[in-house]
Amino acid sequence: MDSKKPYLAIILIQSIYAGMFLLSKAAFNGGMNNFVFVFYRQAAATIFLVPLALFLEWKSLPPLSFGTFCKIFLLSLFGITLSLDINGLALVYTSASLAAATTNCLPVITFFLALLLGMEALRLKTSAGIAKLAGIIICLAGVLTLALYKGPHFEVFCLRHLSQQTHHAQTLDTATSSGLTWIKGCILKLISVTFWGLWLVLQGPVLKSYPSMLLFTALQCFLSSIQSFGIAIALVRDPYEWRLGWNVRLVAVAYCGVVVTGVTYYLQSWVVEKKGPVFLAMSTPLNLIFTMLCSAFLLCEFTSLGSVVGGLLLIAGLYSVLWGKTKEQKLMNQNCVDKECTELTIVTA
Template identity: 85%
Template sequence: MDTKKPYLAIILIQSIYAGMFLLSKAAFDGGMNSFVFVFYRQAAATIFLVPLALFVEWKSLPPLSFVTFCKVFLLSLFGITLSLDINGVALVYTSATLGAATTNCLPVITFFLALLLGMEALRLKTSAGIAKLTGILTCMAGVLTLAFFKGPHFKLFCLHHSHTADTAAASSSLTWVKGCFLMLTSVTFWALWLVLQGPVLKSYPSKLLFTALQCFLTSFQSFGIAIALVRDPYEWRLGWNVRLVAVAYCGVVVTGVTYYLQSWVIEKKGPVFLAMSTPLNLVFTMLCSAFLLCEFTSLGSVVGGLLLIIGLYSVLWGKTKEQRLLNEKCVSTGVNKQGTELTVVTT
């Protein structure tokens, strides 16, 4: 059973993320403003995480300098607040399936940004470097396919009739393309957040407090954006409906449960194992959005999603192969050093 726990954990993680896309889309289709939703989501996450972080890590609380605080503030603004706000607008324009599909770009875009910042290397004379370059190009082809090619639409068995499918079918091609590129922009901000976290965590190593501080800051940032753009008091109402469920689910379950589960999986199996489970999110979201939200599934979404998955695995394979070769080189170097020292002592 212990060997199966990581596999059960990644299935649960991707199921939670699929539920996030579905509930967010359902709330937006129900009339909830996306900017208000992001504020409530981050406020719920703050209420959940801040007391937990202070209780767990209060004794080991590291000092927070003004420079580090400014870095965390900017990291929260671009990596979380703007990323979530843009993602919400894109989800209104497109579908939950597209939102799940573009998450497969995240490891590829993260690697590309790390490459531009000099944190990664691309050696085109090796098979690993060629695989990573092929993965980047395939991922770009997948994004273009999602944006510009729809093809015939398929409708699976639906539990109830919803106006979501009618709205999606009637949406203009320009709106869909705009939503695709907004979604890609959101994932790019998310990837930039992942790349720049490392240097900030060196000066503030407490991960749980670091996450709680970001949730606290994004609550104020998203509130400022929402209050500037949404003046109608009715749009701020939650009520006992899908809006409240979506806010509570995204704020508590997604932020709280998946944070712990992802850390546990990375500790047991490593980050590559977790990244390779990302396509499960697309499969779960595509099936559930067809059954529950009655969304149409287009041929372009299927083909684009497959290209994104192929690009993801190509980059991950190249990265894993490079890491394996590096480990073997380190082991070989260590053996040679030990042999040299032994020879000297014998002499």
């Protein structure tokens, strides 16, 4: 049973992320403003994480310099606040399935950004380097397919199918006629994922100066709450837009703020410790499968051929980059072992 726990954990992680896309889309369909949603989500995450972080890591609290605080502030602004705000707009313009599909290019974009910043190397004379370059190209082809090609739409039975056939017809007309809006949503989603990838790349250097992981995350959530509140209060002046009530809006806020931020944070750290980051990254396509099935049955979203083909291309690009990265890591480890054996032989002699 212990050997199966990591597999059960990644299924739960990707199910939670699928629920995040579905509940967020349902809240937006119910009229909730995207910027208000992000503020409430980050506020809920802050209320959940700050007491927990202070209770568990107060005794080992590292010093926080002004320079490090400014770096964390900028990380929160671009990697969390702007990324979530732009992601919400993209979700309004497109669908939950596309949001889940585009998430598959996060490891590829993260690698590309690390390459531009000199944190990664691309050796085109090796099979690993060629695989990583091919993965980037395939990922780009997948994004272009999602944005520019729709093809025929597939309609499946959903919970509201029998009672809202008129709604389905209107939805299909909208889906087939709003190509410009769809492209705009795809571009916004790509920008959001780029900010997310930049956040992942730049976290490493900041964590060296502030190594408390839980407090680091809680501080980012707190700063993001302030930032997202400033953006929301500037753009949303209607008091009605800020009401939650006992409806899907409150459920979406609580779920994204507590379950996604709290539960998945712990589970992902545990999986990375047990199986490594590549194992976790390879489970990302499960998110697309869960989201596509649930959005069709629960939200009655139409699935287009372009979404399926684009999603498959993104998955292929993801696995190509991960294969190249894994092979390169194995070669580096082998060289390290060989070097140690040589040094040990010299010392023994």
